[in-house]
Amino acid sequence: MSAEVNRSYVGVLVNQRLFRGIEQGKTAHESLYQYVLAGREYEVTPCFFRLGDIHPGQSTIRAYVSTRQGYIRKEVPTPRVIHNRAMYRSRISNRKLEHLSNKGITIFNQYTRYNKYRIHQILLQHPNIRVSLPETELATIASIKGMMSRHHTLILKPNNGSIGRGIMKLEKSPNNSWTIYYRGNSKGSYRQYSFRTKLPLFLLRTIQKKSYLIQQRLPLAEFEGRPYDFRVSVQRDHTGDWNITGIVGKAAASRSFITNVAQGGKVHPLETIIKSNTTHSSAYIRDQLTQFSLSVAEHLSHHLPYLADIGLDVGITPEGFPLFIECNCRDLRYSFLKAGLVEEWVNTYRNPIGFAKHLLAQRDVE
Secondary structure (H helix, E strand, C coil): CHHHHCCEEEEEECCHHHHHCCCCCCCCCCCHHHHHHHHHHHCEEEEEECHHHCCCCCCEEEEEEEECCEEEEEEEECCCEEEECCCCCCHHHHHHHHHHHHCCCEEECCCCCCCHHHHHHHHHCCHHHHCCCCCEEECCHHHHHHHHHHCCEEEEEECCCCCCCCCEEEEECCCCCEEEEEECCCCCCEEEEEECCCCCHHHHHHHHHCCEEEEECCCCCEECCEEEEEEEEEEECCCCCEEEEEEEEEECCCCCCCCCHHHCCEEEEHHHHHCCCCCCCHHHHHHHHHHHHHHHHHHHHHHCCCCCEEEEEEEECCCCCEEEEEEECCCCCHHHHHCCCHHHHHHHHHHHHHHHHHHHHHHHHC
16 A cells, blocks of 8 residues: 555546436446556556545645545545546636646547537648538528538437437438438437428427538448448557557447447447458458558647547548547547456556556656
């Protein structure tokens, strides 16, 4: 125990709900113990706290730390480096993060939610990434009708949504009518509504109430007749460089067009899914996904400060060409565990602690 006393603390910022469950071990999909194991490897001590527990200029905070008696909340030195695993919607919270950063605390993944349209606009600036993007606009009556005149299948998704909630599909029939597929609630079965030119009233109300995107539907390859894509974990590690931590396939559930695991999608190792694609080998697809995802991470990090840990959803065409779907700045990571990719899952926790150790070493040099 004496060796751990002198170790630097690395902060892991969590939401209130997770914080309340720490003592009972009820932390949903987040495995705090993997952070603890990584801390032992990199000789730092992770501590877990909420944004309300830390204030600029204070020398100590109350945080949970792993001990032989379990997780105990105690007074520890204010961490100089913090990994943000929380999600904040209010401007006040984001301003506090900025204030802490301005006071000399290094916070990586400082922002864990960016609207999808902003990410799309940033990626459009890169010529090699641009060709992998679907045509995308903010959803209005005019933009939806414009897209309907250019494409036969469209996707409507919330600009700030997550885990696949609220996604709808518009599909043109041979008789030139359109059908919209949607869920009445997050767990219900899909409903459908057909129309010709006049957009459904519930759709108009939806895009008035909440910011939505309208996108060209990408020509995704299929696994057992279901569209699939890949979750690619891209993280900075103990070297400070971006690396691919893991890649896992996600196939849509039966009679669904959404691959999100939270919406019924099934996970599979890349090699299992690629067996159904006879055009290219799994090694080729892995290389395509790797090179593309690293390019996306590098490009985004030039525009989004403090980015260090993201989960990309990337599809491929039947010909093996990568297609960008979405960037998640708070990757939930459990897809790897569900697919039996335990080493990759462990490394999704290990790498942020390694990166924190890298940042601490940089600060000591300065």
